[in-house]
Amino acid sequence: MGSTSPATYNHVAIKGFFAQDDTGTDAETYDYRKHNLSIAVRSYETDTPETVTFTQWQRFEFYLRHLNAQAPADTHYKLLIAGRHGQGFHNVAEDFYGTQAWDDYWSKLEGNGTMNWADAHLxxxxxxxxxxxxxxxxxxxxxxxxxxxxxxxxxPLYRCLQTANLSFEGLELPKERPFRPVIKEMLRETMGEHTCDRRSRRDYIQKAFSQWVIEDGFSEDDELWLADHRETWAEHDVRTRKLLDDLFSNDTGMFVSLTAHSGAIASLLRVTGHRAFKLPTGSVIPVLVKGVKRI
Structure with a gap:
């Protein structure tokens, strides 16, 4: 991952495969755990008499592999399943103080004497x-x-590291697909001003998650977070596109897990043209993305 300079792609969310891309699905009441991740019950052009006994997921996988096999060399399809971290102490603080007071004052502090929320933990x-x-x-x-x-x-923010570890550790996985995450800066929450979005030092992260991979170029200190500037949506979307370009250039996998934040996931949905779909803490959304390399 990240071994070659990324090409640039146009990334488009493909609709019709998951309920979350349907405007009739209510994001306020949706619970991913109750709906099999809302993979659509539908037919595929790759269905055959032999696949009639397959599960919906097995038939979808067969279809996705077909899409990639038939696609031009400059086109790739990936299922990105993005999970928001579980509740962090910064979420508790914002709920307690209210969003306005949080944004204006409390978010810029390290904590309140009772709890800390700088690089918030779960x-x-x-x-x-x-x-x-x-x-x-x-x-x-x-x-x-x-x-x-x-x-x-x-x-790399600690609440996501904890969430991914608890979410995937101990699962019975194929030997060729182990749980060995890569920590990536571009998956971070909207950066700046809020201390909860300032990451810890590299050595602290490496010590806590020693078996994980930290991407190349990851600095010891957080050089991206600024105390006097909060990233705009447009700025966030620029780095989300860079992240997607990296994934589509350097990762040949079709089924990809992203453990991130509400702002990062909202940016992913914006840049791929997916409908807005607000996730509560701990929730998950699948997005089928078609990437076409730009000339």
Whole structure:
């Protein structure tokens, strides 16, 4: 991953495969755990008499492999499944103080004397949400026959590192598809001003997650976070496009896990043309993305 200079792509979310891209699906009441991740019950052009006994996930996987096999050399399809971290202490603080007071004052502090939220860690509820995701993935793999992820990418902010670890550790995975995440800067939350979005030092992260891969070029200190400037949506979208260019240039996998943040996932949906779909903490959304290399 990241071994060659990324090409630039046009990235488009393909509709009709998951309920979350349907405007009739209510994001406010949606619970991914109750709906088999809302993979659409539908037919595919690759269906045959032999696949009639396959699960919906198995038939979708067969179809996605067909799409990539038939696509031109400059076109790739990937299923990106983006999970928002579990509840962090910064979420508790914002709920307590209110968004306006949080944005104007409290978010710029390290904590309030009772709890700290600089590079916020998970609360007990946040840990429970990640363990619920673990149970969900276990059922998806064992019962629904969902294909195991080929790649795992995680934001370097501590709440995401914890979430990914609790969500995927201990699952029975194919030997050729182990859980070995890559920590990537471009998956971070909207950067600047809020101390909860300032990451820890590289050596601190490496010590806590020693078996994980940290991408090349990852600095010791956080050189991206600024105390006096909050990233705009347009600025965030620029780095999301860079992230997608990197994935489509350097990762040959079709089933990719992203553990990130509400702002990062919202940016992913914007740049791919997916409908807005707000996720509560600990929730997940699948996005089928077609990437076409620009000339």
């Amino acid at each position: 609360t007990d509820l946040g840990k429970e949400q990640a363990l619920e995701a673990n149970a969900f993935w276990r059922l998806q793999l064992e019962v629904a026959k969902m294909p195991a992820f080929e790649s795992y990418y995680v934001s």
